Amino acid sequence: MRLINIRPTRREQAILACIPFVLLVLAYVAGSTLRLADNPADKLLPALTTLVDSVNTLAFIPDKRTGDYILWSDTGASLWRLGLGLAISAGIALVLGMLAGILPVARAVLSPFVAFVSMVPPLALLPVLFIVLGLGEVSKVALIVIGVAPILIRDLTITAMALPREMIVKAETLSASTWLIGLRVVLPQVLPRLIDSLRLQLGPAFLFLIAAEAISASAGLGYRIFLVRRYLSMEVIFPYVAWITLLAVLMDVALATLRRRLFPWSEIAQ
Amino acid sequence: MTAITVERVWKEYGDQIVLENLTLEVAPRSFLALVGPSGCGKTTFLRMILGQETPTRGRILLDGTALPREPGPDRGVVYQRYSVFPHLTVLGNVMLGPELQASRLLGRRFGAARRALADQARAMLAEVGLQGSENKYPAQLSGGMQQRLALAQALMMKPRVLLLDEPFGALDPGIRTEIHGLMKRLWNEVPMTVVMVTHDLREAFTLATRIIAFERQRNRPEERERYGATITKDIAIWPPRVAGTQTHFDIDTMPGRDDLTLDAAAAGTAR
Numbered sequence: 001m002r003l004i005n006i007r008p009t010r011r012e013q014a015i016l017a018c019i020p021f022v023l024l025v026l027a028y029v030a031g032s033t034l035r036l037a038d039n040p041a042d043k044l045l046p047a048l049t050t051l052v053d054s055v056n057t058l059a060f061i062p063d064k065r066t067g068d069y070i071l072w073s074d075t076g077a078s079l080w081r082l083g084l085g086l087a088i089s090a091g092i093a094l095v096l097g098m099l100a101g102i103l104p105v106a107r108a109v110l111s112p113f114v115a116f117v118s119m120v121p122p123l124a125l126l127p128v129l130f131i132v133l134g135l136g137e138v139s140k141v142a143l144i145v146i147g148v149a150p151i152l153i154r155d156l157t158i159t160a161m162a163l164p165r166e167m168i169v170k171a172e173t174l175s176a177s178t179w180l181i182g183l184r185v186v187l188p189q190v191l192p193r194l195i196d197s198l199r200l201q202l203g204p205a206f207l208f209l210i211a212a213e214a215i216s217a218s219a220g221l222g223y224r225i226f227l228v229r230r231y232l233s234m235e236v237i238f239p240y241v242a243w244i245t246l247l248a249v250l251m252d253v254a255l256a257t258l259r260r261r262l263f264p265w266s267e268i269a270q
Numbered sequence: 271m272t273a274i275t276v277e278r279v280w281k282e283y284g285d286q287i288v289l290e291n292l293t294l295e296v297a298p299r300s301f302l303a304l305v306g307p308s309g310c311g312k313t314t315f316l317r318m319i320l321g322q323e324t325p326t327r328g329r330i331l332l333d334g335t336a337l338p339r340e341p342g343p344d345r346g347v348v349y350q351r352y353s354v355f356p357h358l359t360v361l362g363n364v365m366l367g368p369e370l371q372a373s374r375l376l377g378r379r380f381g382a383a384r385r386a387l388a389d390q391a392r393a394m395l396a397e398v399g400l401q402g403s404e405n406k407y408p409a410q411l412s413g414g415m416q417q418r419l420a421l422a423q424a425l426m427m428k429p430r431v432l433l434l435d436e437p438f439g440a441l442d443p444g445i446r447t448e449i450h451g452l453m454k455r456l457w458n459e460v461p462m463t464v465v466m467v468t469h470d471l472r473e474a475f476t477l478a479t480r481i482i483a484f485e486r487q488r489n490r491p492e493e494r495e496r497y498g499a500t501i502t503k504d505i506a507i508w509p510p511r512v513a514g515t516q517t518h519f520d521i522d523t524m525p526g527r528d529d530l531t532l533d534a535a536a537a538g539t540a541r
Contacts, residue, residue: 164351164352165322166349166351166352166353167352167355169320169322169341169347170347170349170352170353170354170355170423171366171370172321172340172341172342173320173341173342173343173345173346173347173424173427173429174343174366174367174370174371174423174427175342175343175367175370175371175427176370176377177370177374180370180374180377183376183377184366184369184370184377184378185355188357189355189356189357263357264407265356265357265358265407265409266357268407268409268410
C-alpha cells in the first residue's frame, strides 16, 4: 500500500502526536545528565528533579518576603493585562472593522490610516508609551492594543467586505436599514472570524506582554523570567516558558470551543 | 395601469454601453422572462429594477411612480446563490424580513409578537414545502430547498414585484420541474408581478406570460463597446396565461395520471 493512502486511526494518531514531545524531553534529559556529569554545578540544563523542586517552590510555597505564591500572582498579573488588552482590541476592531467593512465612506476615512498604523512596529513605540503613560498597567495594555488591534481591524474589514453583495441587497429588500444590516446580517457573520483572528493574535499578544513586562513591572510572567535571568536560574525560566506556552494553547482551545458553541452554523457552512 | 414602466433606459459603464434604449410596459401580475446570451445585460436590467444599479439615462417607474435609488421591501429578489443567510435557521431566515420591518432598533421581536410571527413563518414554509426543516441551517439544505427557502423569505414581505436572477439555474432537472410547479402556484396565488432572468428557454416558456429577448444587434469586435444590447423580441405566450385563472392548456399531465378530467378536478385553481 502506498504511504499516501495510509491513514492512522484515532488511537494511532494520539500515539504519533506524542512522539515529538517525548523526543524533546528525552533530548533534554540526555543533555542535562551529560552536562551535570561533567560539572555538578552546571546551571544551563538543570535536572528534572531540580525543575520539579523549583516549580513546587514557585507554585505551592508562599514567598518569604511578600507571602504571595509567586507563580500564581505572576500568572494573575499577566493574564489580567493580556485579557484586558485583547478585549479592548477586539472591541475596537469590531466597531472600526465593521464600519470600514460596511460603509464606503467610513472605509475611505479609516482604511489608509489603519493600514499605515498597522505597519508601525509596536515595540519601537514602547519607550514612548512608558514615557507618556507611565510605568503602570496602562502602558503595557496599550502596547498589546497597539500591536493587535490594527491587524484585527484589517481582518474584520476584509471579512465584512467579502460578504456577497447579494446578501446585503437581499437584506435591503427585507426592509433593513444600514444599522440593521450591520446588526443582524454583518455582525453575526464576522464574529466567528473575530474569534479566529484573536486566536492567531495570541502569539503576538504574549510577545508584546512579555516585552513590556521585561522592561518594567513588579509582577508578571515576563517580569519573573527577565528578573531571574541575572542569576542564570534556568530552573525558573524553563517552567515559566512551558507554563506560558500551555496558557496560550489552552486559550486557543477555549476560543475554538467558544466559536463552535456560539456559532454552530459557521462549522456547517464551510 | 402598468406595474413596471421602462422609458428609454440606457446603461453605460464608462465608455462601455451595456444596454441601449429599452422601452417596455409590463402589465400587473405578469410573469416576465428575460432571455438572451450571456453578457447581454439581462442581469443588469434586473438590477436596475431592483435598485441595485441606476440607469444612466431614461427612467423606470413602478406603479406609476419613479423607482427609489436603492432596493426596498416592495421589490423582492431571489438570486441563484447567496439569497439566504447562513447564520440563521430556516425559520429565522423567513422571520427576518418582518422582524426587521417591525423593530427598527434591534431587528428582533419578542414574546407574543414573536410567536405570532413564527406561526406565520411556519405557514409560509409549509406553503413552499419546507415543513419539518424549521430548525436546520441553510447549509444543511439541498440546493432546491435553499431556493424554496429564498422564495418563502422574499414572499413574507408581500412584494409587489418579485425579481428572480436565474434562480433555478443550478438545480437538477427533476428538482427544477418540481420547483417550477411551486413557482407557478405562488405566482397564481400571490398578488405580484414576477420578472425572471433565465437562459433556459424551456423554463421561460413553461412559466412566463411574456418573454423578452435581449440581444446585441451589432456585435463586431470594433462595435462591441459602443453598441449595447437591446430588446429584440417580445413574445406574448399564446394562449395567454392569467394569474389566478387557468386554461386547460395549463393542466400539467403527471406521469401515470394522464386522465386530464381527474387532474382538473383535483388541482382546483392552484396550477
